[in-house]
Amino acid sequence: xxxxxxxxxxxxxxxxxxDEVFDLKxxxxxxxxxxxxxxxxxxRTTFGDRINRKIVQKVKWLTSAEQIAExxxxxx
Numbered sequence: 001x002x003x004x005x006x007x008x009x010x011x012x013x014x015x016x017x018x019d020e021v022f023d024l025k026x027x028x029x030x031x032x033x034x035x036x037x038x039x040x041x042x043x044r045t046t047f048g049d050r051i052n053r054k055i056v057q058k059v060k061w062l063t064s065a066e067q068i069a070e071x072x073x074x075x076x
Contacts, residue, residue: 014042
């Protein structure tokens with residue numbers, strides 16, 4: 001789970017904010033883990049759909065008729 005937070009900048013920012021506001025580093029690790037899980041859910045819900053839409057748009061563009069024609073021209 002720690003690797004997930006390292007690559008997720010919005011989640012890292014939220015976690016740092018929560019650590020600062022609620023002094024989580026000195027409190028129960030159980031509470032900190034629960035807050036991390038909650039923040040992960042919020043970030044995935046908020047940003048996940050946007051990222052998925054971008055991926056779908058990119059794949060549609062890469063596989064469009066115009067792009068396929070360009071790939072064929074490049075191979076000649």
